Amino acid sequence: xxxxxxxxxxxxxxxxxxxxxxxxxxxxxxxxxxxxxxxxxxxxxxxxxxxxxxxxxxxxxxxxxxxxxxxxxxxxxxxxxxxxxxxxxxxxxxxxxxxxxxxxxxxxxxxxxxxxxxxxxxxxxxxxxxxxxxxxxxxxxxxxxxxxxxxxxxxxxxxxxxxxxxxxxxxxxxxxxxxxxxxxxxxxxxxxxxxxxxxxxxxxxxxxxxxxxxxxxxxxxxxxxxxxxxxxxxxxxxxxxxxxxxxxxxxxxxxxxxxxxxxxxxxxxxxxxxxxxxxxxxxxxxxxxxxxxxxxxxxxxxxxxxxxxxxxxxxxxxxxxxxxxxxxxxxxxxxxxxxxxxxxxxxxxxxxxxxxxxxxxxxxxxxxxxxxxxxxxxxxxxxxxxxxxxxxxxxxxxxxxxxxxxxxxxxxxxxxxxxxxxxxxxxxxxxxxxxxxxxxxxxxxxxxxxxx
Amino acid sequence: xxxxxxxxxxxxxxxxxxxxxxxxxxxxxxxxxxxxxxxxxxxxxxxxxxxxxxxxxxxxxxxxxxxxxxxxxxxxxxxxxxxxxxxxxxxxxxxxxxxxxxxxxxxxxxxxxxxxxxxxxxxxxxxxxxxxxxxxxxxxxxxxxxxxxxxxxxxxxxxxxxxxxxxxxxxxxxxxxxxxxxxxxxxxxxxxxxxxxxxxxxxxxxxxxxxxxxxxxxxxxxxxxxxxxxxxxxxxxxxxxxxxxxxxxxxxxxxxxxxxxxxxxxxxxxxxxxxxxxxxxxxxxxxxxxxxxxxxxxxxxxxxxxxxxxxxxxxxxxxxxxxxxxxxxxxxxxxxxxxxxxxxxxxxxxxxxxxxxxxxxxxxxxxxxxxxxxxxxxxxxxxxxxxxxxxxxxxxxxxxxxxxxxxxxxxxxxxxxxxxxxxxxxxxxxxxxxxxxxxxxxxxxxxxxxxx
Numbered sequence: 035x036x037x038x039x040x041x042x043x044x045x046x047x048x049x050x051x052x053x054x055x056x057x058x059x060x061x062x063x064x065x066x067x068x069x070x071x072x073x074x075x076x077x078x079x080x081x082x083x084x085x086x087x088x089x090x091x092x093x094x095x096x097x098x099x100x101x102x103x104x105x106x107x108x109x110x111x112x113x114x115x116x117x118x119x120x121x122x123x124x125x126x127x128x129x130x131x132x133x134x135x136x137x138x139x140x141x142x143x144x145x146x147x148x149x150x151x152x153x154x155x156x157x158x159x160x161x162x163x164x165x166x167x168x169x170x171x172x173x174x175x176x177x178x179x180x181x182x183x184x185x186x187x188x189x190x191x192x193x194x195x196x197x198x199x200x201x202x203x204x205x206x207x208x209x210x211x212x213x214x215x216x217x218x219x220x221x222x223x224x225x226x227x228x229x230x231x232x233x234x235x236x237x238x239x240x241x242x243x244x245x246x247x248x249x250x251x252x253x254x255x256x257x258x259x260x261x262x263x264x265x266x267x268x269x270x271x272x273x274x275x276x277x278x279x280x281x282x283x284x285x286x287x288x289x290x291x292x293x294x295x296x297x298x299x300x301x302x303x304x305x306x307x308x309x310x311x312x313x314x315x316x317x318x319x320x321x322x323x324x325x326x327x328x329x330x331x332x333x334x335x336x337x338x339x340x341x342x343x344x345x346x347x348x349x350x351x352x353x354x355x356x357x358x359x360x361x362x363x364x365x366x367x368x369x370x371x372x373x374x375x376x377x378x379x380x381x382x383x384x385x386x387x388x389x390x391x392x393x394x395x396x397x398x399x400x401x402x403x404x405x406x407x408x409x410x411x412x413x414x415x416x417x418x419x420x421x422x423x424x425x426x427x428x429x430x431x432x433x434x435x436x437x438x439x440x441x442x443x444x445x446x447x448x449x450x451x452x453x454x455x456x457x458x459x460x461x462x463x464x465x466x467x468x469x470x471x472x473x474x475x476x477x478x479x480x481x482x483x484x485x486x
Numbered sequence: 487x488x489x490x491x492x493x494x495x496x497x498x499x500x501x502x503x504x505x506x507x508x509x510x511x512x513x514x515x516x517x518x519x520x521x522x523x524x525x526x527x528x529x530x531x532x533x534x535x536x537x538x539x540x541x542x543x544x545x546x547x548x549x550x551x552x553x554x555x556x557x558x559x560x561x562x563x564x565x566x567x568x569x570x571x572x573x574x575x576x577x578x579x580x581x582x583x584x585x586x587x588x589x590x591x592x593x594x595x596x597x598x599x600x601x602x603x604x605x606x607x608x609x610x611x612x613x614x615x616x617x618x619x620x621x622x623x624x625x626x627x628x629x630x631x632x633x634x635x636x637x638x639x640x641x642x643x644x645x646x647x648x649x650x651x652x653x654x655x656x657x658x659x660x661x662x663x664x665x666x667x668x669x670x671x672x673x674x675x676x677x678x679x680x681x682x683x684x685x686x687x688x689x690x691x692x693x694x695x696x697x698x699x700x701x702x703x704x705x706x707x708x709x710x711x712x713x714x715x716x717x718x719x720x721x722x723x724x725x726x727x728x729x730x731x732x733x734x735x736x737x738x739x740x741x742x743x744x745x746x747x748x749x750x751x752x753x754x755x756x757x758x759x760x761x762x763x764x765x766x767x768x769x770x771x772x773x774x775x776x777x778x779x780x781x782x783x784x785x786x787x788x789x790x791x792x793x794x795x796x797x798x799x800x801x802x803x804x805x806x807x808x809x810x811x812x813x814x815x816x817x818x819x820x821x822x823x824x825x826x827x828x829x830x831x832x833x834x835x836x837x838x839x840x841x842x843x844x845x846x847x848x849x850x851x852x853x854x855x856x857x858x859x860x861x862x863x864x865x866x867x868x869x870x871x872x873x874x875x876x877x878x879x880x881x882x883x884x885x886x887x888x889x890x891x892x893x894x895x896x897x898x899x900x901x902x903x904x905x906x907x908x909x910x911x912x913x914x915x916x917x918x919x920x921x922x923x924x925x926x927x928x929x930x931x932x933x934x935x936x937x938x
Contacts, residue, residue, distance in 0.1 A: 056509070058507060152509060
């Protein structure tokens, strides 16, 4: 027989009958839904040697695209002889409760089961199920996640230490709740990223907002702007265009890749225009260089909300209330986070109010060093300082066993992406440290297990 | 003004508008109910000095009776200048969701919110509310509980380390789930307690069960037994009488007090009868000596179930599934725990099935030393080895900061009861160690706080 021709041949899909509500015993809570997970046992050393299990905790997207990008697992499976498991987050992908996605998303009564605590308990149940099925009760489990998934990974180790030996929480802004992090943290980093690239670019961007306002306030101003920015449909307000540009800059900063980042592309384009070009002309050049050459630009992102948009919209309107605002000292127009307005919008959209203080009540965050210096262990908080979300991450080690590892040059979740031939040294070094730390967890665990 | 004439004058009652379901965002989950808690600030050093807060976590009873018996709090409040808080468990006492107790207990749809995770989250919310109200965010919180409340205390520290600095978990059988503890653990201790008192007494008790069966199988046997044991109504099976005697022996063993315990009373009575008395005559003498002189004995405990009986019945039928059985080598007739029958009984009673593996999935328990030796801190597991529930308790220290403190002579929750003038030395010593350990937690915390 030939070797499998596809790199995906070793990845097998499973479905678990998952409990709808883990914390409630109403008859409806017992309803189950099919939750998808994927396993790759190609490199696994097996239960006999208590070989480890790496579990990728799915976040706000279908699992399909996450498996390929969770390079930390596949890259390190051979070294650790690890079983690889990827679990899809409830309400995403094929892991939808109720009879259809339409029904699940139809109202707060069906969406109500869509919460981080339920998701974490799902992971607990599936990991226990897998370990039991494989008689791998002694195999140490490492949970890995990025961004929201990174928060889940950190919280999972804190809440279920009996199920996960450790967690790699990549780019997890667990401190971006309840104003633990200043509201302008995110946009300050975006601004810094651009300013460090080019002072001229930064100033151009900074001036552009009032220029958009000025043009918009003229007769036919919105029509002029629509033409200049080649929008797919006429814009109906200046905000529409500004929000669109805003999100492009954020994306450029957040996902800056070592092999060529959006911030550079935007600034090179802006700085490269002739002095005769007006500000908005420069801004458009920047947009095109980042976004590509299109016949038109779809400024209204919510025309075609993705599954992630829809799911995350509910999540932010229930518990993931992250007060992110422009603040007063960024390259964006000053704007604060209006909690009351946010709550009202959510109420209008879903009929229920967010619980903006729940995440810190349930998972903590305030005074995290004081609280966790003498409690808990085995979580790596990794960040890249070019990532705007790093402003809400853990950047100082809490204790020896709760280390923070950041790179100055890194962006969002870079360390858990697949390693590439041209990866820079600082990234290779970050990953190597993570692997070393996890190796030490295993060494300690197997020693403890032998002495047990 | 004279000093307050009542010792209760300093205890003030409050009600918190508590969220019905913390982990779900259905509109119904937002319903609130009034949850009772009591505070005594007489000894509190105040927020300015970050003086500590002791919180008693209510268990399966109305709060009323718990405050007086939670002596560890009132006895130590002056020394620690501690604020005392007592919180009632949802679905008990005056902390009943829905419009009435009848409605709350009417079916699984209203009972479904009655779970340990919800109860613990209730405590988290109320403690945060109190701290915020008193501007006492930096005051360290110690949670205290006994038996089921002791489990809640241990679990609270594990799940909410950002809210409680430490826990005193008295007589908490957190390992009596999922067969971590042998099923006969409880009855083995009961038997040992009797046997250590008197071999003759133990043998008499051991022989009595088959004697009851023998008499019951005779014509009019049940009527004979009813008369001999002066039952308030005729018994309808031998089991009824045996279950009643069983529960008396368990109570005698569990609540053995240093100032005179039921095991001694029963055995002294049994051993003191003349040799002419038959076995069941001896048994009845033992019962009377323990239970008191009554005109009749109500063998059917479920004729008048208490609030605790009714609440705990739901709790054991939902998640608190403790597989306790006589086993093969006790002074009781051999009997194993039949999970299938238990599940079926619960289904019949409530329409929903227990989740017998949930407690260990949510809170752990297996290999507790391996798991927690390098995770978590500041939980005292206290036990008395004469307490049958100690068989499911943590009797070996897990780590330096997760100590187990037991006494050979102690019974159920003895250490947290009010201290008495004639308390034995071993009990005084146990409490003193607990106070020392908690003092050290505070010392460490205030040092950390100052360096923070």
